[in-house]
Amino acid sequence: MSLEEDYRNLKQSAEAKINGEAENNISRNRFSSLLVSKDRNFLLSPDGTKVEVSELEGKVVGLYFSANWYPPCRNFTQILIDAYEHLNSNGCNFEVVFVSSDEDLNAFNNYRALMPWLSIPFSDLETKKALDRKFNVEGIPCLIILQPKDNKDEATLQDGVEILYRFGVQAFPFTKQRLQELELQEREKHECQTLTNLLTINDRDYLFGHPAPKQVPVDSLVGKTVGLFFSAQWCRPGVKFTPKLVSIYHKIKQMLTPNANDEDFEIVFVSSDCDQPGFDSYFNTMPWLALPFGDPTVKSLTKHFDVQGIPCLIILGPDGKTITKHGRSLINLYQENAYPFTEAKVDLLEKQMDEEAKNLPRSEYHAGHKHELTLVCQETGGGPFICCDCDEQGSGWAYQCLDCGYEVHPKCIRAVDFGSMLEK
Numbered sequence: 001m002s003l004e005e006d007y008r009n010l011k012q013s014a015e016a017k018i019n020g021e022a023e024n025n026i027s028r029n030r031f032s033s034l035l036v037s038k039d040r041n042f043l044l045s046p047d048g049t050k051v052e053v054s055e056l057e058g059k060v061v062g063l064y065f066s067a068n069w070y071p072p073c074r075n076f077t078q079i080l081i082d083a084y085e086h087l088n089s090n091g092c093n094f095e096v097v098f099v100s101s102d103e104d105l106n107a108f109n110n111y112r113a114l115m116p117w118l119s120i121p122f123s124d125l126e127t128k129k130a131l132d133r134k135f136n137v138e139g140i141p142c143l144i145i146l147q148p149k150d151n152k153d154e155a156t157l158q159d160g161v162e163i164l165y166r167f168g169v170q171a172f173p174f175t176k177q178r179l180q181e182l183e184l185q186e187r188e189k190h191e192c193q194t195l196t197n198l199l200t201i202n203d204r205d206y207l208f209g210h211p212a213p214k215q216v217p218v219d220s221l222v223g224k225t226v227g228l229f230f231s232a233q234w235c236r237p238g239v240k241f242t243p244k245l246v247s248i249y250h251k252i253k254q255m256l257t258p259n260a261n262d263e264d265f266e267i268v269f270v271s272s273d274c275d276q277p278g279f280d281s282y283f284n285t286m287p288w289l290a291l292p293f294g295d296p297t298v299k300s301l302t303k304h305f306d307v308q309g310i311p312c313l314i315i316l317g318p319d320g321k322t323i324t325k326h327g328r329s330l331i332n333l334y335q336e337n338a339y340p341f342t343e344a345k346v347d348l349l350e351k352q353m354d355e356e357a358k359n360l361p362r363s364e365y366h367a368g369h370k371h372e373l374t375l376v377c378q379e380t381g382g383g384p385f386i387c388c389d390c391d392e393q394g395s396g397w398a399y400q401c402l403d404c405g406y407e408v409h410p411k412c413i414r415a416v417d418f419g420s421m422l423e424k
Contacts, residue, residue, distance in 0.1 A: 031056045031146070034063075034134070035097065035120065037127050043097060043118040051118055058148050059093040060173050062160055063131060065142040067101035068111035076141040076161055077114065083169050084116060092172055093148075099128055101140055145174040166306045189304070194320035195221050198304070199268065201297050207268060207289040212280070216289055224264040225340050227327055228314040230307050232272035233282035238311035240391065241328065242285060245313070249287060251336040265339060270298055272310060315341040329393040332409075350396065357397050360410055364399055367414040369406050373399035387412055 035043065035053045042050035064080065066073040080096065087094045096117035102108040108122040120127055131137070135144050135158065143160025155176070157163065163171050167182050199207065199218045206215040229245065231238030245267070252265045269290035273279040279293040291297055301307075305314050305325060313327030323341050324330065330338040334349050354377075363374050368389055377397050387394050389412040398407045 031061065034131065034146075035127065037124055040121065040124060044112070044121055045118060046112070046116055056095055056097075056148075059095045060148060061146045062094070062096045062174075063099055063135070063144040063146065064096050064117075065099045065101065065132075065137050065140050065144075066111075067103075067140055068107045069103060070101075070140060073141045076164075077111075079164060080143070081114070081116060083164055086169050087172055094172060099131055101128075147173075147175065165308050166303075168303070190322065193322065195226065195316065196320075198301065198316075198320065199291070199297065201295070201300075204292070204295070208283070208292055209289055210284075210287070212283060212290070213292075221266055221268075221289075222320070223318045224266050225318060225323075226316045227265075227267040228270050228301065228305070228316065229267050229286075229288075229311065230270045230272065230302065230314070231282075231311040232274075233278045234274060235272070235310050237391065239282075241311050242282075244392075245331060246285070246287060248331050248336050248338075252339045255336060255339070263340075270301055272298070272302075317342070329395055332387075332392040332394060333396070353396060357410070360397075361415075364413050365416050366399065366408060367416050368408070369401060371401045371403050371406070373401050373406070373408070373413075375410070376400045389414075 031053055032041075035056075041054075042052050045051050062080075066077060068074065084094065084096055096115075098112060098115055098117060098119040100108045100111070100119065100122055102111060102122070105122050108119075112119050135142075135156075137144075141161050142158075143164065145157035145160045145163075147155045157174055157176075157179075160174070163174065163179065167179075170182060171178060196205075196218055199221075205219070206217050207221075208214065209216040231242065233239065249265070249267060256263050256265060267286075267288035269283055269286055269288060271279050271282070271290065271293055273282060273293065276293050279290075283290050305312075305322070307314075311328055312325070313331065314325050315323040315327045315330075317323045317340075323343075324346075327338075327341060330341055330346065333353075337349060338345070357375070357377065360375055363372050366373050366389075375397065376399075385394050385398055385400075385407045386392070387398075387409045388406050389408045392409075394407070394409045397410055399410060399413055400407045
């Protein structure tokens with residue numbers, strides 16, 4: 001080997017060493033600058049021992065902003081625990097750091113006892129505030145994903161909660177490239193979506209009808225508009241919405257009966273009930289079909305449609321493709337007129353609603369609220385909301401209290417005069 005080749009090899013080796021050290025420094029410096037305070041260079045392990053922040057070097061790190069007092073946080077914590085344990089049992093370098101919004105030390109300790117990862121000490125309020133400001137944390141639960149070898153802000157993922165709900169552990173290592181791959185796979189899967197591949201599994205090619213367990217072939221739904229109703233008996237909003245959906249279901253079926261064409265409508269109950277008796281009792285209030293209780297398809301449908309809360313009504317077209325994930329909102333807004341839930345029909349209904357809104361009073365006093373309510377639309381502060389009178393979803397036009405945010409559907413207004421409000 002010549003002197004020139006020796007020199008070249010030595011130079012490449014030195015550059016590789018420098019680059020490796022630089023990458024480690026990025027990881028070390030970034031995590032230290034975020035998580036080390038002037039009085040502390042450690043985090044708390046699940047058993048309370050101190051773990052130096054430098055132990056995070058080379059790992060993908062999730063900063064988990066959460067609190068014990070908020071139910072959505074507790075729900076997501078279990079999902080994060082399952083993902084964390086799965087990833088680490090498979091040798092993935094993934095760590096989570098809990099950033100608490102709990103109200104006192106006891107609540108922090110009780111919540112932290114459920115978590116298998118690290119935590120910033122509850123007493124370090126300054127670091128928590130600095131992280132809130134750095135990542136613009138406006139709500140919890142919030143999961144910020146940091147990459148070990150990239151300290152650029154564009155490499156940071158702000159929506160870790162949504163990513164885990166949507167993709168689960170498949171999203172690891174939570175890079176932009178990996179998410180693009182998963183989104184492409186998801187698009188391809190939705191393009192190939194049919195009723196048959198959504199609702200059948202192995203040797204089950206049927207749904208339950210009435211009286212259960214009457215079997216109805218999945219293929220009998222092909223060519224129909226189908227609603228997938230995700231709900232459970234323990235879900236109060238779901239139980240409250242069900243009678244309305246039953247009424248609308250019958251009205252749509254009656255509306256279609258005189259038609260000479262082949263239009264038809266069906267609903268399939270996708271249960272999140274905790275036990276068979278709960279499922280049976282709830283399903284008996286419904287006139288439509290259902291997946292069997294505990295069927296694995298329930299989980300695959302929940303993931304496929306990214307269902308993050310119930311009740312939820314997904315509408316599929318006659319070709320089996322998704323028309324909308326907002327069937328519940330459309331039912332609340334337009335009742336049976338929402339059928340067949342297509343974009344063209346919704347556009348028409350929105351235009352009709354806009355025309356009707358021209359004749360509505362610009363403000364009203366509502367029997368259920370003490371302040372004046374102002375008529376608003378999407379462009380003037382409206383948008384998706386939960387009606388404070390009927391507790392159902394709405395969007396577009398609403399009567400809104402500009403003082404406290406109280407909102408009601410225009411159809412839910414029970415108008416009273418200002419004088420009677422003063423007397424109260």
